[in-house]
Amino acid sequence: MLAFRDVIVSPYRPEADVLAPRPKYEQFLLRDHSVSSKMAPTINRLPRESLYEVPLSEDSGLVRLPSIAESKWKVLVLQRWVGRVERIEDDNFVAVLSDATNPTNAPEEVELDSVEVSPSDLPLLVVGAIFYWAIGYCDTPGGQRERVSTLRFARLPRLSQSRINKVFEKADRVAALLDGE
Amino acid sequence: MHLGDGDWIVVDSCVERKTARPIALEYLEKIGVDVASQVRLVIATHWHDDHIRGLSAVLAAAKNAKFVTSAAHSLQDLTRLAVLSGDFAPQSSATREYHNIIQVLLNRRQVGERRDSVGPIKANANKKLLTLSGRNRTVDSEVFALSPSDGVLNLAEAELRNALTAMKSGRRPVRLAPNQICVVLWLQVGSLNALLGADLEHVSGTTEGWQAIIKSDERPNGLAGFFKVPHHGSDNADCPESWTTLMPPGPVAIVTPYSPSRLPREVDIARLSFRTDQLFLTSDLAKYSLPRRVNPVEKTLRELSVKRRALMGQMGHVQLRCSAVGPDEPRVTLTNGATRCAVPLRYA
Numbered sequence: 001m002l003a004f005r006d007v008i009v010s011p012y013r014p015e016a017d018v019l020a021p022r023p024k025y026e027q028f029l030l031r032d033h034s035v036s037s038k039m040a041p042t043i044n045r046l047p048r049e050s051l052y053e054v055p056l057s058e059d060s061g062l063v064r065l066p067s068i069a070e071s072k073w074k075v076l077v078l079q080r081w082v083g084r085v086e087r088i089e090d091d092n093f094v095a096v097l098s099d100a101t102n103p104t105n106a107p108e109e110v111e112l113d114s115v116e117v118s119p120s121d122l123p124l125l126v127v128g129a130i131f132y133w134a135i136g137y138c139d140t141p142g143g144q145r146e147r148v149s150t151l152r153f154a155r156l157p158r159l160s161q162s163r164i165n166k167v168f169e170k171a172d173r174v175a176a177l178l179d180g181e
Numbered sequence: 182m183h184l185g186d187g188d189w190i191v192v193d194s195c196v197e198r199k200t201a202r203p204i205a206l207e208y209l210e211k212i213g214v215d216v217a218s219q220v221r222l223v224i225a226t227h228w229h230d231d232h233i234r235g236l237s238a239v240l241a242a243a244k245n246a247k248f249v250t251s252a253a254h255s256l257q258d259l260t261r262l263a264v265l266s267g268d269f270a271p272q273s274s275a276t277r278e279y280h281n282i283i284q285v286l287l288n289r290r291q292v293g294e295r296r297d298s299v300g301p302i303k304a305n306a307n308k309k310l311l312t313l314s315g316r317n318r319t320v321d322s323e324v325f326a327l328s329p330s331d332g333v334l335n336l337a338e339a340e341l342r343n344a345l346t347a348m349k350s351g352r353r354p355v356r357l358a359p360n361q362i363c364v365v366l367w368l369q370v371g372s373l374n375a376l377l378g379a380d381l382e383h384v385s386g387t388t389e390g391w392q393a394i395i396k397s398d399e400r401p402n403g404l405a406g407f408f409k410v411p412h413h414g415s416d417n418a419d420c421p422e423s424w425t426t427l428m429p430p431g432p433v434a435i436v437t438p439y440s441p442s443r444l445p446r447e448v449d450i451a452r453l454s455f456r457t458d459q460l461f462l463t464s465d466l467a468k469y470s471l472p473r474r475v476n477p478v479e480k481t482l483r484e485l486s487v488k489r490r491a492l493m494g495q496m497g498h499v500q501l502r503c504s505a506v507g508p509d510e511p512r513v514t515l516t517n518g519a520t521r522c523a524v525p526l527r528y529a
Contacts, residue, residue, distance in 0.1 A: 078474075078475055078478050079478040096441065102472070104198055104199050105472040106469070106492060107492045107493060108471060108490065108491055108492060110488065110489050111488040112485075112487060113485070113486070116485065135477070135481045135482075136477075147480075149485060167261070167264055167265050168261050168264075171260045171261040171264035171265070172260070172261070174260050174264065175257045175260040177287065178256060178283065178286055178290065178296070181295060
């Protein structure tokens with residue numbers, strides 16, 4: 001008798017942008033529900049090979065659970081943008097987004113609440129700042145799926161004056177070449 | 182713009198979203214123009230993103246063209262900005278394009294071309310940029326710059342300095358130059374004159390903006406029957422005197438909408454329609470639409486209460502054609518969502 005319906009539905013779309021490798025459904029653990037709950041084997045008691053290579057089509061009253069041995073955070077990014085802060089208002093800011101998932105999409109202007117910005121990124125929220133915004137799913141090691149929106153501001157190293165001077169020397173040589181007859 | 186006898190100039194650039202190619206190149210190729218030999222000038226009126234995207238690709242393709250930019254820009258500052266941007270900081274379209282333009286110009290100089298044959302040519306008020314005349318031509322043509330005036334040449338310096346400061350701290354410069362330093366163009370093709378207003382604004386005083394052009398004794402004579410309305414039809418670029426001094430009554434006027442600034446506004450359209458009954462828009466802001474994304478993304482955007490607005494729509498085209506040697510009504514062809522604002526004219 002089945003305690004849970006053994007269904008695996010892939011939420012992954014072929015066009016989606018997947019940062020992490022796809023989950024290996026073959027590596028899911030099978031737990032035999034014909035065994036009484038008192039006698040149900042724990043993961044530690046199972047021989048290691050039983051964690052792997054179980055045919056997906058098998059329907060023998062077993063419930064699949066994620067393999068702890070193989071579990072890790074997995075991220076599926078559905079949409080990515082690169083944003084540029086245009087102006088900052090009281091509790092929100094206006095930015096222009098370029099679609100990094102589908103660059104043929106038109107740029108958009110969005111108004112975002114400042115509270116969406118991580119406290120550690122707030123000092124970076126200035127006009128002209130670049131940020132990256134992603135929406136997607138995050139699968140936890142425990143097998144839970146969460147829909148997430150992550151907004152991170154670009155952190156670029158400040159250039160030293162000596163490095164800037166070198167760049168300017170290079171630029172000035174180029175300018176002189178262009179300006180000369 | 183066609184200067185007659187197969188010679189063309191390209192003023193500013195934007196790109197077709199789906200192909201990522203400059204609109205000007207796609208259009209010229211479509212009508213059979215050999216861009217490499219027939220384009221004589223490639224002009225950057227000013228370094229704002231909405232005027233500059235794809236211009237380096239246009240210049241690279243136009244192997245016979247000189248490059249023209251505003252004299253208000255210090256070549257040294259602009260090059261510093263482009264190189265700094267290219268090496269370290271997030272690039273804007275403007276800095277990226279200038280970086281690429283520098284490469285094109287350097288390549289041409291390194292094979293022995295002289296500056297006066299490739300550019301950059303610095304445009305300022307009342308400077309003649311191109312003359313096409315001679316026995317082998319059916320019409321004589323000239324291209325003049327009407328701005329920037331002497332009074333604004335220092336404005337770009339401060340703006341570029343701000344941009345450099347932003348770059349140094351890893352930010353993207355929002356603006357590279359004020360509108361007042363842009364290059365307004367006057368074209369004479371046979372008996373026709375055209376005035377391309379770029380983004381020049383109308384300010385008090387006679388040393389800058391449209392008043393500087395109107396008060397100038399050195400600008401070319403004549404009235405322009407064709408007018409590219411400045412700064413997307415905004416109120417702050419509309420100089421009433423320019424319509425009476427530089428144009429005949431009822432010129433053909435074209436407005437290029439700019440969604441980020443929500444220009445032109447309805448009140449702008451109404452005002453401009455009062456000035457001429459031949460007012461055209463290259464696209465309709467009201468028809469811009471947001472792309473539909475997968476359900477979880479749309480749902481998240483709704484939950485976050487994100488206010489969104491499309492900044493670009495279908496790239497429309499207003500094509501004007503008329504004879505340069507005799508009286509002729511302009512033939513107007515509107516494609517890809519370009520519209521007319523007043524009573525219908527004669528469409529081709």
